Amino acid sequence: MYKYYEAGFKSRNLSLKEKFFNINFGYVFCIILLAIIGTVSLYSAANGNWSPWAYKQLVRFCVALGLMFFMALIDVKIYLKYSYIAYFLVLLLLIAVEVGGHVGMGAQRWIDLKVFKLQPSELMKIAMVMALAKYFHGCTLSKIESVRGIVAPILMVLFPAALIVIQPDLGTALMLLFTTMVIFFAVGVQWWKFALLGGAGIVFAPIAWHFLHDYQKNRVLTFLDPERDPLGSGYHIIQSKIALGSGGVFGKGFLNGTQSHLNFLPEKHTDFIFTMFSEEFGMIGGTLLILINLVIIVYGYMFAFRTTSYFGKLVIIGLNTNYFMYIFINIAMVLGLLPVVGIPLPLISYGGTVMLSVMASFGIILCMDVNRHLNLGRSSFDDN
Amino acid sequence: MNRDNDKGKVLLRRTAMVTVAAVFLLFGLIFRLYYLQVYQGDKYKMMADENRISSRVLVPPRGTIYDRNGEVLAANEQNFQALIVAEQTPDLEKTLKRFNQIIPLSADEKEKIKKDIHHNKKFVPVKIKDNLSWEKVSALLLDAPYLPGVFISEGLNRTYPLGEYTTHFLGYVGAVSEADAKDDPLLMVPGFKIGKSGLEKIFEKELRGKAGDVKLEVNAYGRIMKEIERDKGTPGKDLHLTIDSRLQKFAQDAFGDNSGAAVVLDVHSGEILAFVSVPSFDPNLFTTGISHKDWNALLENERHPLTNKAVSGQYSPGSTFKIVVALAALEAGVIDLNTTFTCSGSMPLGNHVFHCWRHWGHGKQNVVEALKNSCDIFFYEVALELGIEKIAAMARQLGMGHKTGISLDNERSGLIPDSEWKMKKYGEKWQQGESVIAGIGQGYVLATPLQLAVMVSRVVNGGYDIKPTFMKLSLKDKGYIKKLPISRKNIDIVKKGMFEVVNGERGTASAARFNLNGIKMGGKTGTTQVRRISMEERKSGIIKDEDLPWRLRNHALFIGYAPQDNPHYAVAVVVEHGSSGSGVAAPIASKILQEALRLDIK
Numbered sequence: 001m002y003k004y005y006e007a008g009f010k011s012r013n014l015s016l017k018e019k020f021f022n023i024n025f026g027y028v029f030c031i032i033l034l035a036i037i038g039t040v041s042l043y044s045a046a047n048g049n050w051s052p053w054a055y056k057q058l059v060r061f062c063v064a065l066g067l068m069f070f071m072a073l074i075d076v077k078i079y080l081k082y083s084y085i086a087y088f089l090v091l092l093l094l095i096a097v098e099v100g101g102h103v104g105m106g107a108q109r110w111i112d113l114k115v116f117k118l119q120p121s122e123l124m125k126i127a128m129v130m131a132l133a134k135y136f137h138g139c140t141l142s143k144i145e146s147v148r149g150i151v152a153p154i155l156m157v158l159f160p161a162a163l164i165v166i167q168p169d170l171g172t173a174l175m176l177l178f179t180t181m182v183i184f185f186a187v188g189v190q191w192w193k194f195a196l197l198g199g200a201g202i203v204f205a206p207i208a209w210h211f212l213h214d215y216q217k218n219r220v221l222t223f224l225d226p227e228r229d230p231l232g233s234g235y236h237i238i239q240s241k242i243a244l245g246s247g248g249v250f251g252k253g254f255l256n257g258t259q260s261h262l263n264f265l266p267e268k269h270t271d272f273i274f275t276m277f278s279e280e281f282g283m284i285g286g287t288l289l290i291l292i293n294l295v296i297i298v299y300g301y302m303f304a305f306r307t308t309s310y311f312g313k314l315v316i317i318g319l320n321t322n323y324f325m326y327i328f329i330n331i332a333m334v335l336g337l338l339p340v341v342g343i344p345l346p347l348i349s350y351g352g353t354v355m356l357s358v359m360a361s362f363g364i365i366l367c368m369d370v371n372r373h374l375n376l377g378r379s380s381f382d383d384n
Numbered sequence: 385m386n387r388d389n390d391k392g393k394v395l396l397r398r399t400a401m402v403t404v405a406a407v408f409l410l411f412g413l414i415f416r417l418y419y420l421q422v423y424q425g426d427k428y429k430m431m432a433d434e435n436r437i438s439s440r441v442l443v444p445p446r447g448t449i450y451d452r453n454g455e456v457l458a459a460n461e462q463n464f465q466a467l468i469v470a471e472q473t474p475d476l477e478k479t480l481k482r483f484n485q486i487i488p489l490s491a492d493e494k495e496k497i498k499k500d501i502h503h504n505k506k507f508v509p510v511k512i513k514d515n516l517s518w519e520k521v522s523a524l525l526l527d528a529p530y531l532p533g534v535f536i537s538e539g540l541n542r543t544y545p546l547g548e549y550t551t552h553f554l555g556y557v558g559a560v561s562e563a564d565a566k567d568d569p570l571l572m573v574p575g576f577k578i579g580k581s582g583l584e585k586i587f588e589k590e591l592r593g594k595a596g597d598v599k600l601e602v603n604a605y606g607r608i609m610k611e612i613e614r615d616k617g618t619p620g621k622d623l624h625l626t627i628d629s630r631l632q633k634f635a636q637d638a639f640g641d642n643s644g645a646a647v648v649l650d651v652h653s654g655e656i657l658a659f660v661s662v663p664s665f666d667p668n669l670f671t672t673g674i675s676h677k678d679w680n681a682l683l684e685n686e687r688h689p690l691t692n693k694a695v696s697g698q699y700s701p702g703s704t705f706k707i708v709v710a711l712a713a714l715e716a717g718v719i720d721l722n723t724t725f726t727c728s729g730s731m732p733l734g735n736h737v738f739h740c741w742r743h744w745g746h747g748k749q750n751v752v753e754a755l756k757n758s759c760d761i762f763f764y765e766v767a768l769e770l771g772i773e774k775i776a777a778m779a780r781q782l783g784m785g786h787k788t789g790i791s792l793d794n795e796r797s798g799l800i801p802d803s804e805w806k807m808k809k810y811g812e813k814w815q816q817g818e819s820v821i822a823g824i825g826q827g828y829v830l831a832t833p834l835q836l837a838v839m840v841s842r843v844v845n846g847g848y849d850i851k852p853t854f855m856k857l858s859l860k861d862k863g864y865i866k867k868l869p870i871s872r873k874n875i876d877i878v879k880k881g882m883f884e885v886v887n888g889e890r891g892t893a894s895a896a897r898f899n900l901n902g903i904k905m906g907g908k909t910g911t912t913q914v915r916r917i918s919m920e921e922r923k924s925g926i927i928k929d930e931d932l933p934w935r936l937r938n939h940a941l942f943i944g945y946a947p948q949d950n951p952h953y954a955v956a957v958v959v960e961h962g963s964s965g966s967g968v969a970a971p972i973a974s975k976i977l978q979e980a981l982r983l984d985i986k
Contacts, residue, residue, distance in 0.1 A: 141391040182402055188394035242435065245420045245428020258436045262603035283421040287414050294410045301403040310392065317399055324406050328413070335416045 022370040027299045035061040038348035045269040053350045064359035071363025076371040087131035093120035094163045121164045121172045122357040129318030136187045137311040171341035175325045182321045219339045243279040251282030269350045275334045293327045303369040309376040312368035319361040442596035447620030451629040463541040464521045465514040471506035473533030542671045548664035552692045555582020556667035570595045593620035626655035634979045636660045644959040645693035647837035651954045653857045654850035661693040695795040698830040702910030703758045705825025712778035713766045714874035727761035755881025756888045767823025776802040783838035801828035836956035840943040844951040882906035896970035907944025909965035929963045937961035942969035946977040953980045
């Protein structure tokens with residue numbers, strides 16, 4: 001069952017060269033542009049030094065770029081074939097960190113692989129999308145619209161999400177839930193079911209509040225009123241707003257951000273890097289950074305539209321939405337629109353795990369787009 | 385297949401919605417960016433500057449105080465401090481040990497240093513020791529390689545080169561206390577000193593100057609990154625006083641071991657040329673921090689070195705007051721130059737007998753003779769006829785009974801009693817006997833040495849209303865000095881009496897007379913009882929003053945002036961428990977006037 005949409009393309013037998021030239025280089029250009037902005041920002045964050053962050057980040061990006069191309073050029077069928085297996089492996093890893101994970105940053109999130117620290121929750125974001133895509137790929141619309149049809153995927157989501165929450169990493173867990181909700185929405189789960197979920201959320205929110213850690217409660221309360229504790233947990237967000245606001249339209253200039261370089265701005269190389277960038281490059285710089293990400297995200301959804309296979313579409317929508325979540329939550333957080341939840345700005349913030357997982361996502365998205373003309377069978381992988 | 389199509393269509397439709405929502409949300413972020421950076425930009429710019437700019441006050445040098453000849457009475461001296469920056473010394477214990485070998489530190493000092501380091505950020509300099517001599521500083525600098533993190537800073541200390549000679553009018557500076565108004569940023573500067581007494585306090589505003597400030601860029605931990613701008617401020621104004629430090633030293637030394645006070649005035653302007661209160665103390669003790677032991681010694685000394693006796697010591701003026709009474713009587717027409725009274729040594733009034741100091745009497749006396757001999761009986765009679773009101777009025781005209789306006793701390797107003805005062809104070813009528821006692825400056829009458837100097841000045845300058853001052857008068861100021869309604873003729877009579885006191889045969893102060901190329905002095909002695917002499921004692925023979933304990937002996941007073949014809953200097957000397965005005969106070973006054981004449985103070 002192959003379909004040929006455009007003359008000249010033989011989806012079955014795309015050569016490696018054909019695949020490479022099928023990669024959308026506008027998309028890749030935007031990604032590289034972000035990495036350059038990230039390197040420049042980390043150079044500034046270290047007061048004009050390549051060490052300790054900028055150089056390492058650049059090297060990591062080069063490695064991650066290789067990974068992206070690799071993920072983009074491997075056989076698309078492998079993704080469909082191993083989706084569930086990958087999901088279960090990552091789930092096992094999540095359980096492993098719960099049992100004997102390395103304690104870092106006050107939370108058990110890492111598995112130390114000596115070369116780098118593996119963060120299974122990051123992997124789960126990808127594996128979850130793949131597994132859900134495979135599941136819905138094999139469903140009829142009626143099944144999706146039935147209650148019975150969504151019980152299994154809901155459990156697939158809730159179990160790892162619960163494991164991440166107890167790590168505790170509320171931010172990542174919420175991101176995972178938001179992304180999967182978008183997938184559920186995209187595949188056609190009815191509006192009223194979301195309304196019901198929303199209603200249940202309002203009812204159970206006070207109970208959930210009870211189970212939050214004190215620092216998590218503080219973050220939410222501080223977000224609602226930063227002045228509540230201006231020297232404690234409110235300090236970050238107040239200083240972030242001062243840094244941003246004082247940047248004005250054109251910014252204070254590269255390496256001249258007073259809030260950042262005099263250390264009033266905390267975490268300027270990780271979660272608050274957007275603040276530092278906008279302090280130095282002003283509204284023009286900040287807007288440019290958002291627009292580049294907007295282009296990447298719109299590209300992503302565009303890829304989803306033009307991909308033939310349902311699996312491919314859904315993988316792109318899921319991973320692209322996941323990327324959008326990073327961007328939106330991080331920037332909204334430093335702009336004081338969301339509580340401080342510890343979500344970095346991918347490719348800009350310093351950090352290897354997020355860089356690898358995001359670049360892997362881009363690779364998978366590109367792979368789906370490269371093979372956009374290929375239709376894939378519904379139930380299981382079938383070469384005929 | 386149909387359902388499959390539907391499935392695909394639903395996905396496309398829903399994905400389109402998601403895309404629109406994502407784009408919408410990202411534009412929301414851009415709008416928020418606009419709101420913070422443009423709409424509220426100015427507000428946040430201000431807050432960012434508040435964060436990064438720290439203002440430090442620059443302390444202006446305090447004004448120097450000079451005497452009338454330009455000699456420095458109060459100055460600022462470099463004060464070397466040794467400081468340590470904890471983060472620059474790898475082993476604090478070792479460094480302090482090494483420091484201790486050069487300059488020994490007490491256990492208390494060591495403890496304080498460690499406490500200060502503990503309480504401050506690691507880059508904040510902490511004081512190890514201050515008031516280091518230049519020798520100690522050189523020794524430290526020589527050892528600098530073994531004292532990492534130790535450095536020397538210089539500040540300014542107030543010093544008084546003449547030490548205890550100037551204490552009682554200059555006062556001293558000390559740390560800002562809770563009670564001082566905090567309207568000047570300088571007062572918040574740690575270690576800043578302000579005038580605590582004397583002229584240092586009165587002219588605090590002028591001497592202090594205006595604070596400068598330096599704007600520094602600091603990071604979130606308070607570390608200084610760079611200087612942004614600097615305003616030097618205004619140094620304090622210098623003061624030029626009327627004091628002649630040569631005369632001041634001479635006068636103070638003239639007291640020897642005695643305690644008391646002396647004031648020398650220029651009789652025409654009221655300028656204070658010397659202002660002595662002894663014993664004194666070294667004000668430099670206060671600027672560097674006085675020890676508990678020294679402070680207690682000052683407090684417990686029975687001669688009260690902390691008291692400024694020239695303005696806050698109130699003494700019965702005794703016979704020196706006879707000048708006021710004589711002038712009042714002459715002005716009132718109660719007596720003239722030829723009026724005489726006969727002194728038999730005592731005068732009964734009602735059921736009381738008043739004695740003259742000379743038990744066998746002076747015989748017939750006119751006013752000049754009565755002044756020369758200090759005859760009590762003459763003045764009893766005069767006071768009796770004159771009444772207290774007229775005596776009090778003259779005394780007040782001559783500057784007694786109220787503050788002189790010198791505005792030194794704890795200046796007291798003395799006391800000139802009258803019937804109204806007594807009614808108010810005791811609810812009793814004035815008694816004639818009280819007028820009699822007041823006639824010889826005893827009883828209720830009290831005066832400060834400064835008031836006595838003013839009184840004699842106003843008499844000998846021909847009745848001009850001078851006011852004592854430490855600040856030089858301009859010609860214009862001198863033009864404003866009023867003439868008091870006292871006749872020249874009567875003043876000359878009193879002056880004649882004062883001249884005779886010193887220069888007449890057997891005048892009470894004849895032993896103190898001098899003749900410098902024809903220049904002589906005039907004056908009046910006074911000896912006042914500190915204790916009451918009972919009837920029994922009078923019968924059995926009065927105990928000789930020298931045999932009494934010091935604190936029960938009589939006070940000795942002398943007021944004088946020179947030259948005799950065209951007076952320039954007036955002096956008032958009070959020697960506490962000095963026994964005799966003629967024997968103790970007059971010689972001191974005489975020496976002081978001679979020195980003033982010799983110096984020829986302009």
